[in-house]
Amino acid sequence: MAAVGKTHATRWGVLNVVVVLYALFPVWWIAALSFKDPSTLTDGDYIPREWTWENYRGIFDTSEFTRALVNSIGIALISTVIAVALGTMAAYAVARLRFPGKKVLIGMSLLIAMFPPISLVSPLFNIERIIGIFDTWIGLIIPYMTFSLPLAIYTLSAFFREIPWDLEKAAKVDGATPAQAFRMVIVPLAAPGVFTTAILVFIFCWNDFLFAISLTSTEAARTVPAAIAFFTGSSQFQQPTGSIAAAAVVITIPIILFVLFFQRRIVAGLTSGAVKG
Amino acid sequence: MSTQAEPAGAPPPAEAERTGRHRAPLSAGARQERRLGWLLCAPAVIVMLAVTAYPIGYAVYLSLQRYDLRFPAQAEFVGLSNYGAVLTSEFWWDAFWVTLFITVVSVAIELVLGMGLALVMHRTIFWRGTVRTSVLVPYGIVTVVAAFSWQYAWTPDLGYLAELLPSGDAPLTEMWSALWLIILAEVWKTTPFMALLLLAGLALVPEETLKAAMVDGATPWQRFTKVMVPLMKPAILVALLFRTLDAFRIFDNIYVLTGGAQNTGSVSILGYDNLFTALNLGIGSAISVLIFICVGIIAFTFVKLFGAAAPGAEVK
Numbered sequence: 001m002a003a004v005g006k007t008h009a010t011r012w013g014v015l016n017v018v019v020v021l022y023a024l025f026p027v028w029w030i031a032a033l034s035f036k037d038p039s040t041l042t043d044g045d046y047i048p049r050e051w052t053w054e055n056y057r058g059i060f061d062t063s064e065f066t067r068a069l070v071n072s073i074g075i076a077l078i079s080t081v082i083a084v085a086l087g088t089m090a091a092y093a094v095a096r097l098r099f100p101g102k103k104v105l106i107g108m109s110l111l112i113a114m115f116p117p118i119s120l121v122s123p124l125f126n127i128e129r130i131i132g133i134f135d136t137w138i139g140l141i142i143p144y145m146t147f148s149l150p151l152a153i154y155t156l157s158a159f160f161r162e163i164p165w166d167l168e169k170a171a172k173v174d175g176a177t178p179a180q181a182f183r184m185v186i187v188p189l190a191a192p193g194v195f196t197t198a199i200l201v202f203i204f205c206w207n208d209f210l211f212a213i214s215l216t217s218t219e220a221a222r223t224v225p226a227a228i229a230f231f232t233g234s235s236q237f238q239q240p241t242g243s244i245a246a247a248a249v250v251i252t253i254p255i256i257l258f259v260l261f262f263q264r265r266i267v268a269g270l271t272s273g274a275v276k277g
Numbered sequence: 278m279s280t281q282a283e284p285a286g287a288p289p290p291a292e293a294e295r296t297g298r299h300r301a302p303l304s305a306g307a308r309q310e311r312r313l314g315w316l317l318c319a320p321a322v323i324v325m326l327a328v329t330a331y332p333i334g335y336a337v338y339l340s341l342q343r344y345d346l347r348f349p350a351q352a353e354f355v356g357l358s359n360y361g362a363v364l365t366s367e368f369w370w371d372a373f374w375v376t377l378f379i380t381v382v383s384v385a386i387e388l389v390l391g392m393g394l395a396l397v398m399h400r401t402i403f404w405r406g407t408v409r410t411s412v413l414v415p416y417g418i419v420t421v422v423a424a425f426s427w428q429y430a431w432t433p434d435l436g437y438l439a440e441l442l443p444s445g446d447a448p449l450t451e452m453w454s455a456l457w458l459i460i461l462a463e464v465w466k467t468t469p470f471m472a473l474l475l476l477a478g479l480a481l482v483p484e485e486t487l488k489a490a491m492v493d494g495a496t497p498w499q500r501f502t503k504v505m506v507p508l509m510k511p512a513i514l515v516a517l518l519f520r521t522l523d524a525f526r527i528f529d530n531i532y533v534l535t536g537g538a539q540n541t542g543s544v545s546i547l548g549y550d551n552l553f554t555a556l557n558l559g560i561g562s563a564i565s566v567l568i569f570i571c572v573g574i575i576a577f578t579f580v581k582l583f584g585a586a587a588p589g590a591e592v593k
Contacts, residue, residue, distance in 0.1 A: 008402075015397050016404045023411040026465065027418065029437065030426035044440045090321040098307070099314030105322060112325050114522045116572045118545040119565040122552050123332035123339060146328035149321055207419050209529040210545070214553065225421040229533065241429060248422040255417040263410040266417075270470070271477035 027252065034245035041242060055246035065247055067219045068227035072251065075137050075223060076205040079144035084198050086145070087152025088190075094153065095160035109150035117147065121214045128215060135217045143211045148201040155200060158272035159193025196269035199258050206254070224251045333569060339562035346556040359563035369564070371540050372547040373571075379456065379543065380524040383463045387520060388513075390464065391471030398472065399479045416469040424533035427462045452539040459541060462530045467523065471516050478512025479505070518579040522572055544568050 029046065036043075037052040059065040094102060124143060128134040133142075167189070171181040212226035222230075228247050231240040259266065303311070343355045363369045398408055415423065430436035433447050448454035482505050490500045506513070528545040531537055537546040548568060552561035 012397075012401050012403065016401055016408050019394060019397055019408050020411045022465075023414050023469070026423060026426040026430070027414060029430055030422065033426075033429060042435050044435065044437045046437060086321045086324060089317040093314040093317035097310050097314040097317075099311040101315065101318070105318050108322065108325060112329055113519075114572060114576050115329055116522075116526045116545070116565075116568045118526065118528065118548045119336060119569040119572075120329065120332050121549065122558060122561040122565050123336040124328075125552065126339065126558060127332060127335065142328055146324055149325055153321065203417050209419075209421050209532070210549070213532075214549065225419050225529075228421060228425070241435065244425055245429070248419075248425055251419055252422055255419070256414065259410055259413040259417055263406065263413060266413055267409060267473060267476075270416075270473050 030245050031249050034242065034249045036242065038242060055242035056250075059243050059246050059250070064219060064227060064231070065224070065243075068222050068224045069250070071137070071219075071221055072206065072223040072225075075140050075144065075221070076202050078137070079141045079148065079205045080198050080202045082141070083145040083148045083152045083201050084156075084194060087149055087156050087197065087201075088194060090149075090153050091156030091160055094157040095163075096165065105153075109153050112147065113150035113154075115147070117143070117210050121210065124211075125214055134215060135221050137221050139215050140211055140221055140223070143215070144205040144208060148204045151204060152197050152201055155197045155269050155272065156193055159196070159269075160190065163189045163193075192265065193269075196262070196265040199262055199266060200269050203255065203258065206251070333566075336562045336565045336569075339558055340566050342559050344557070344559040344562075346558055355559070359559045360567070363560060363563050363567060368547060369544075369567075372542050372544045375456065375541060376525060376527065376543040376545075379460055379463065379527055380521060383460045383467075383524050384517065384520050386460070386464050387468045387471045388517065390468045391475055391516070394468060394472035395475035395479055398476050412469045412472065414469075415466050416473070418466070420466060420529040421533055423466050424462055424530045427458065427465075428534050431458055449535055450539065452541060455535050455539055455541045459527075459530055459534055462534060463524065463527060466530070467520060471520055474512060474516035474519070475509065478509035478516075481512070482508045514579065514583055518576070521575055521579070525572060525575060526568075544571070 032046055032048055033041070034055050035051050035053075036045075036048040037050050037054055040049050043049065090105065093099065094105065120143065125134070128139045133139040163186070165186075167185050168181045171185045172178065176184065207225070208223070209225045209229075212223045213229065216222040216226060219227075224247060228244050231244050231247070340359050341354060341356060342352055343359075344352045394412065398405070398412065401408060428449065430438040431448050433439045433442075433444070439446070439448070442448065448458055486504055486508075487500055490504050495503065526545055527543045528549070531541060531543055531546050532549075535541045537543075537550065542550070544564065545568065548561055548564040551557050551564055555561075
């Protein structure tokens with residue numbers, strides 16, 4: 001390390017700091033905004049002069065936000081579970097079985113990954129109105145699980161290809177029943193990939209805005225990103241800036257937690273699915 | 278489920294015996310494997326078809342109708358006249374060029390920045406974990422949240438960035454400055470994704486090849502352009518393809534930053550407005566179909582012209 005030299009280290013240090021600042025500054029700014037009280041909201045400071053929880057108290061007092069939070073969590077979780085379950089089955093087949101039509105499946109998922117969601121908004125809007133699932137959880141779960149399926153299939157099949165499946169046979173030779181071999185050998189090997197995929201799919205559903213504003217009309221199914229866009233101030237003389245900032249911070253927390261705890265896995269999942277195919 | 282499915286290459290002893298006896302075109306094991314394969318893929322395929330193929334067909338049907346939600350009784354078949362109306366409208370072309378401009382400029386900037394970011398992540402000698410973790414934040418953050426952060430930053434009398442400008446400037450209310458700010462927000466949010474894809478490509482460049490080039494006296498720039506870039510070409514093309522298609526669909530950032538005012542709306546914004554502000558399902562659907570065709574052309578160009586190996590193409 002000594003040979004690397006001080007200037008070299010300094011240069012990397014500066015570069016790293018630049019990258020970290022680039023990534024975190026806008027997040028810090030909106031967080032700072034959320035802790036300012038209305039009198040200092042407009043001072044443009046990076047650090048609030050007066051820290052207050054007022055904005056948070058405000059949004060948690062309204063059903064507009066709490067209901068949206070419940071919707072967001074519920075819809076994203078259910079979509080994730082379904083997409084990962086269907087994706088696991090398909091990815092297992094893609095990674096391990098030989099059957100005609102595999103290429104078609106992969107091509108089709110690729111097409112859907114590229115599909116412009118706006119193209120589905122008008123037909124889905126009409127279909128959902130006609131069959132009565134407009135503005136319901138189901139109405140959002142359906143497009144979410146569909147659009148996250150390609151992501152799930154790619155990421156999972158990349159992970160499954162890396163699993164040493166022979167271990168299962170070895171376990172059977174050692175006297176394990178098929179169920180035991182599956183439960184004690186394959187599940188632990190496959191779990192990290194499934195888990196990583198679930199995180200990526202969850203982030204995807206959590207993030208969506210277009211379907212959320214198009215396929216909902218009331219608090220019944222509106223998720224937080226859509227609800228934020230419709231926030232009005234607590235009184236008509238007040239801009240909703242503080243509330244929006246606070247709500248924004250609340251829905252950023254799960255993302256920050258995922259990133260902090262599962263950084264390595266998320267990177268592996270994103271790149272394995274997209275590059276190695 | 279794994280009990281019936283064995284790797285295709287190595288049939289278990291019992292099945293090998295059976296395979297030996299039947300010289301039929303397909304052994305029982307292979308047929309079983311085939312059935313299982315279809316069975317496992319069926320739910321995913323059905324969902325994907327039901328939720329995309331059917332609605333896009335329905336969108337084509339709707340786009341041939343005069344269908345205004347305010348006057349549903351007057352719905353009737355009008356042939357291609359919705360397309361004629363859209364394609365001769367300046368709103369469509371304005372939105373189209375704006376979208377194209379945002380797509381090309383932001384993807385170009387992202388490629389350069391993303392490459393830099395990937396090199397930093399790949400080469401940095403310390404803090405590697407911290408850098409990767411913080412870079413994932415823009416990737417994961419809800420686009421609407423990031424867009425609000427930018428919007429407030431550029432709002433006069435509120436934001437830190439607006440303070441840097443001469444007072445009275447409201448960059449989000451003028452077309453060109455607003456477009457650049459939209460691009461900035463887009464670039465900030467998606468460069469990390471680009472960088473991660475490129476990082477995966479960088480990991481495939483063998484260290485020995487770089488060393489050999491160095492021994493041969495190649496400058497760092499030569500090593501980058503002559504050794505790394507050619508080896509990374511597949512990763513670069515996939516990253517470009519994904520980001521181009523994604524950028525063309527831009528919606529959230531514009532919706533929050535300008536709402537599409539001052540001619541800053543993308544085609545997606547136009548489609549949304551026609552549907553939910555004008556309540557015109559016929560025109561809205563025609564726009565949907567046109568966007569779908571645009572995306573198809575972009576994807577086709579990438580795959581055919583540049584030979585972007587779509588992920589999955591390498592699947593054995």
